[in-house]
Amino acid sequence: xxxxxxxxxxxxxxxxxxxxxxxxxxxxxxxxxxxxxxxxxxxxxxxxxxxxxxxxxxxxxxxxxxxxxxxxxxxxxxxxxxxxxxxxxxxxxxxxxxxxxxxxxxxxxxxxxxx
Numbered sequence: 554x555x556x557x558x559x560x561x562x563x564x565x566x567x568x569x570x571x572x573x574x575x576x577x578x579x580x581x582x583x584x585x586x587x588x589x590x591x592x593x594x595x596x597x598x599x600x601x602x603x604x605x606x607x608x609x610x611x612x613x614x615x616x617x618x619x620x621x622x623x624x625x626x627x628x629x630x631x632x633x634x635x636x637x638x639x640x641x642x643x644x645x646x647x648x649x650x651x652x653x654x655x656x657x658x659x660x661x662x663x664x665x666x667x668x
Contacts, residue, residue: 568625569593573600580605591627591635598636610641614659629659633666 564571572593577600579587586606589597594607601607609632611623632640642659649655 569596573597576601576605586638589637590625591632591637591640592625594632594635594637606638607636608639608641609635609637610643612640612642612645614645614655615662629662630666633663 566574568590569592572589573596576587576589576597580601584605586608587597587601588608588610590611591609594609597607609627611626612629612632613623613626615628615630627635629640629642640663646652646655646659
């Protein structure tokens with residue numbers, strides 16, 4: 554959801570503020586981590602510290618122009634450099650003409666972050 558979606562739902566927080574509020578509540582309740590957009594991962598990592606896990610869905614390859622129904626995507630590099638511990642990639646691999654090649658390209662993108 555983006556801020557327009559939140560507003561239309563009657564939620565009057567920014568996406569970043571709502572993510573932080575919910576993440577802090579989840580950790581306080583005993584969760585080991587949170588699922589959060591890579592767009593908020595850096596702020597959450599700064600607020601939560603190194604302990605809690607951050608899992609980031611909506612990851613798209615750097616060369617992907619197909620945004621499908623995801624409004625707030627990041628690349629694997631952006632997610633990992635922002636503090637995500639794990640990323641979730643579905644459709645860019647599943648829907649690729651050659652899923653094996655798509656997965657290999659994504660693995661190369663991830664490996665480049667850690668070199």
